[in-house]
Amino acid sequence: MARNYVMTDRYKFYLNQLHQSPLSQSIFTAKQLFYIKTCSLSLSLYLFVKTQDFPYTPEELIQHFGADITQIILLHTYTIELWSTELLSCITHLMFLFTTCCWWGGEKGSRGKIVFTTESAACEYIDALIRIIDYTPLYQSITIKRTNDETILLETTLFSLLNIAQKEQFTWFLRSKISLPNTLLTLATRSLCDKIRLSIYAILGEILCDKSLKELKIFDSASTFFFNMLEHAWQNPAKKFQQVPIGFLLKCLANFSKIDAFQQQIADTNKVLLLIEMCDQYPIVYDILWALSFNHDIQQQLHSSTTLMTKLTHLPKEYDNQIRKSAHGILWNLEISHEDHIPSTISNEKAFDIMISYSHKDEIICKQIYDELINSGYRVWIDFDQMHGNVMDAMAEAIEQSNAVIICMSEEYRRSSYCRAEANYAFKRRVKIVPILLQQHYRPDGWLLFLIGELLYIDFTKYEFSQAMKMLIKELKISVISEMCLVNVDPKVEVDTTIPITPISPEAPSMLKPPTDILNWNQTHVHDWLISHGLLQMSRLFANFNGRSLMYMNEIIENVELEKVISLLQADSLRRTSQTLSLVELSHLRSLLNQQKQSSPSTIIAKPAKVKVGKLKRKSSFCCQII
Structure with missing residues (x-):
């Protein structure tokens, strides 16, 4: 098939016909459809099942037709609403062939670079794939199994997007497509095909952060759906679910397992037992269990498994280094391998x-x-x-x-x-x-x-x-x-502060002269003022403060029990700067603020306190509001 049809000039001739837009319906002859549709599909299915003793390498195949196929897809996806039945069929099977060659044998190397020589060229192709899944009329024709061109096209498109999403150099580009998650979710809700839904959930797991995934609230259905497929594949003698090999499912799970929201769903449904059962046959499960073991509830479930604990502490000698590394990592998270670990105290001098x-x-x-x-x-x-x-x-x-x-x-x-x-x-x-x-x-x-x-x-x-x-x-x-100025204070209250991190500029800009009245200072004024007085830790601890916020904080310190204030600031300092609170800097700051308050033309009008960090004892009958 490959030598006599696909790798011939005649096949290239029919590909060149598809480079035109608009297309004449007359080009879709029986012979043209045989070459483009039938031969492409036959070769794809052969390569999907058997790759040994094939006369051509995947690189040779892609060099022969890869550029033509991708250009055809780029050209015609702009007018997808005008596709005839014949053009839909041709593009479906050409894309299937190209995708099969790119990921022949499950490898995810750099074969795409044969066609996409630049990042921008690859991004253009990604846009073409997104145009396909954006075309909602295709959804109406999706079947449970891949029995028509629409289902095969969507399934192949999503598989391509998933493999692209797993390459970190393109994750940013997919994340920049703001409407893509909603498009994928709409397709998932309308699809009867499990393979399509699997690819969608896997793509979302790759391109969305934990916060966005939680907001979508898909993990209840995604977790149930995914483990249903995994259990069926595990029980199937062929270790497949609807032709999806269990190895592919486990690779998807390896990514899901690093998402905190998904970890909790696994914990709540107690699916860890299934994974423990599989770990001997599939070493990747040790990596999955290591990722899951950062979840507190899953730690308890792993602890209670005598079978797993025995495996982890008595690994066979033939196990490779990666399995041993994962096993040590699990035990470390369970605090078994370091519960008696005493930090090095050889000397105060660090090595x-x-x-x-x-x-x-x-x-x-x-x-x-x-x-x-x-x-x-x-x-x-x-x-x-x-x-x-x-x-x-x-x-x-x-x-x-x-x-x-x-x-x-x-x-x-x-x-x-x-x-x-x-x-x-x-x-x-x-x-x-x-x-x-x-x-x-x-x-x-x-x-x-x-x-x-x-x-x-x-x-x-x-x-x-x-x-x-x-x-x-x-x-x-x-x-x-x-x-050099730090004083250790044991934190007693933990304050949850997750604030976006900020890049450091190469050189500090020239200091802006702040207004006379500190209440009119903006964030830049405050930051520059703190730095100019050598209050480096305070500049980080009070990042994003303006002058009014800083004066309010000073009023809090003056009117709330000092021990409580130091304890709370210590917790904030550890969370935000990874440093214990510098009492030297704090004292210097108090002195400077009192001087600044005296020189400011206006004063802060104190209001009843509305402090939300525990029940603080006040030294006087009033305190000011934190903004």
């Missing part, structure tokens, strides 16, 4: 100035950062060799022996269970955290956003490397200065 926490997909730029820091005289710990053995203990020791941890933020970092454990432990140990952004268009979400709170970050995608390094070293030096 390292900095630890670099990163995903190994970002190794090249992290190696550059490491070299620059070493050349600047810093003692840096970084894992370039992907540690073997119990990596969790080695990670803990490295954090305990470091003064600061640089968190290298990217999509892969957020998805890594090891990186999450590393960042969580640094936060738990109250080590200074310095976030840097390594992936263009990525913005922290989920657990990563919660952990770093409103910390300032250095954007390595926005500035030249040398400039970003200067900003990083400057930030590290500021951290050292701030730590």
